[in-house]
Amino acid sequence: MHVDAQQATTEPLAAEILDELVEQYTPIPVPPCRICGADLEIERLSSGQPTRYVCPVANRQSKKAGINDLPALDHYMASQDWHTDDSDLRVVALVAEVRALRAAADGRRIVGGIVRETTNNPAEAPGRGKQ
Ligand SMILES: [Zn+2]
Numbered sequence: 001m002h003v004d005a006q007q008a009t010t011e012p013l014a015a016e017i018l019d020e021l022v023e024q025y026t027p028i029p030v031p032p033c034r035i036c037g038a039d040l041e042i043e044r045l046s047s048g049q050p051t052r053y054v055c056p057v058a059n060r061q062s063k064k065a066g067i068n069d070l071p072a073l074d075h076y077m078a079s080q081d082w083h084t085d086d087s088d089l090r091v092v093a094l095v096a097e098v099r100a101l102r103a104a105a106d107g108r109r110i111v112g113g114i115v116r117e118t119t120n121n122p123a124e125a126p127g128r129g130k131q
Contacts, residue, residue, distance in 0.1 A: 012102075013098070018095045018098065018099065021091055021092075021095050022091075022092055022095050024086070024091075025086070025087050025088045025089070025091035025092050026087060026092055027085060027087035027089070028083065028085065028087070030053055030081065030083055031081065033055035033057070033058070033075075033079045034078060034079065035055065035058070035075050035078050035079055036055060036057055036058075036075070036079075038055050038056060038057050039056075040053035040054060040055055040056070040079065040081055041053065041054065041055075041056045041059070043059070043080075050082040050083055050084045051082065051083050051084070051085060052080060052081070052082055053079075053080070053081045053082075053083060054076060054079050054080050054081075055075060055076065055079030057075070058072055058075035058076035058079050059076060061075070061076075062075075062076045
């Protein structure tokens, strides 16, 4: 992390740093099988190593038929995908909360993730129709 620890403890985090945290800790979706489009399943999970995903269809076929089923084996090999996932949704939620608090402090509100300026015009504030 290229954030100066001293700066991080004495000054509010810049918006760009919040963006970086969201990008770094948001889970990266695993793509579908590039051969048949099925959702990939975890084949091997070991700490410190990228997780290996394979196509469940090809996995079943190649286990049943063994190495003699070349199309199934090709499908299996081609479907493999390695992912390193350092995601942590708690960090993403924390950044959202920081942004909401800052927006509230600035007199703005966040609706559906979009920052909106508060308004005194009831016609522009559907949530305040009772006033
Ligand atoms: Zn497949």
